[in-house]
Amino acid sequence: MFFQDVTPDTSGYMIAGFVISFVVMGLYVASMYLRARSLRQDQSLLEEMDKEAKPAAEPKRPASPGPLGEKKYTPVTKKSTQK
Amino acid sequence: MESKPLTLKILDVVAILVLIAATYMALNAPTERVMGEVQKVFYFHIGTAWTALLGFILAGLFSVVYLVTKDLKWDRYQVAAIEVSLVFFLITIVLGSIWARPAWNTWWTWDPRLTTAAVTELIYVAYFMLRQGIDDPDRRARFGAVYALVGGLSAPITFFAIRLFRTIHPVVIGGSNAEAEGGFSMSADMRTAFFFALFAFTIIFIDLFWNRIRLGDLQDKVEQLKLKVTM
Numbered sequence: 001m002f003f004q005d006v007t008p009d010t011s012g013y014m015i016a017g018f019v020i021s022f023v024v025m026g027l028y029v030a031s032m033y034l035r036a037r038s039l040r041q042d043q044s045l046l047e048e049m050d051k052e053a054k055p056a057a058e059p060k061r062p063a064s065p066g067p068l069g070e071k072k073y074t075p076v077t078k079k080s081t082q083k
Numbered sequence: 084m085e086s087k088p089l090t091l092k093i094l095d096v097v098a099i100l101v102l103i104a105a106t107y108m109a110l111n112a113p114t115e116r117v118m119g120e121v122q123k124v125f126y127f128h129i130g131t132a133w134t135a136l137l138g139f140i141l142a143g144l145f146s147v148v149y150l151v152t153k154d155l156k157w158d159r160y161q162v163a164a165i166e167v168s169l170v171f172f173l174i175t176i177v178l179g180s181i182w183a184r185p186a187w188n189t190w191w192t193w194d195p196r197l198t199t200a201a202v203t204e205l206i207y208v209a210y211f212m213l214r215q216g217i218d219d220p221d222r223r224a225r226f227g228a229v230y231a232l233v234g235g236l237s238a239p240i241t242f243f244a245i246r247l248f249r250t251i252h253p254v255v256i257g258g259s260n261a262e263a264e265g266g267f268s269m270s271a272d273m274r275t276a277f278f279f280a281l282f283a284f285t286i287i288f289i290d291l292f293w294n295r296i297r298l299g300d301l302q303d304k305v306e307q308l309k310l311k312v313t314m
Contacts, residue, residue, distance in 0.1 A: 008185065
């Protein structure tokens, strides 16, 4: 290289270098996008599962008396059945 | 994931624009007489190397903060910095190899700089492989912090390798290594393209780093939800 008269044609290497740089960066951005999308899907699924699991875990209670004066709920016990 | 903040959206656009501008400036910079067009990959080579090594050092600092505070937020910052740096450093190594083929007549040689760079890359590949093997988040974060702290030492070693050892890798900035083959002095236009590439890759790094932190936050949320649902 030190005693050469003309500049060598190394444009092929240069193009390869830039192409590889863009491909690697593009792949990384795509991987981040895909990971985020998959995580968002997981998140919505898990939130749904969590919502479904909550009412099943809580004991069933009728609604408290409303403003129109519905009958107040009294739990069924041994005493109430004897009456 | 919460919707993207406006600042990040703007940063995304700016990152794309500066990448296009840096490519344009690199392609239109004067052609180096001895090496020809391939010398133009140097702008991206240094730009990615600078940000990657900075990211590894940053990850080491986040490790210290995590070990002191035990706040998992710092673990997510550390992972984000290492992941983006790993990608950038891969580009640095590949570009260096592409440049070396016409300049040194070989794709790879076990020169101190190339060896330390390869070792640094492998250290952080191993970091992710080892993290995968630990389920407990606190243990994983503690392990990651100590590993990143020790691994962070490889960044300055890689940087100073060409200044401390006899090597064929040129020292273009701040040094004249007579032994180096492929060294060159920059003209004013070359210097403009070079400094703009440094600026552009710093912006791109910040943008990717921020996006990766948000991904880490989402990962953490999903992990918490999984635990909540299974318990």
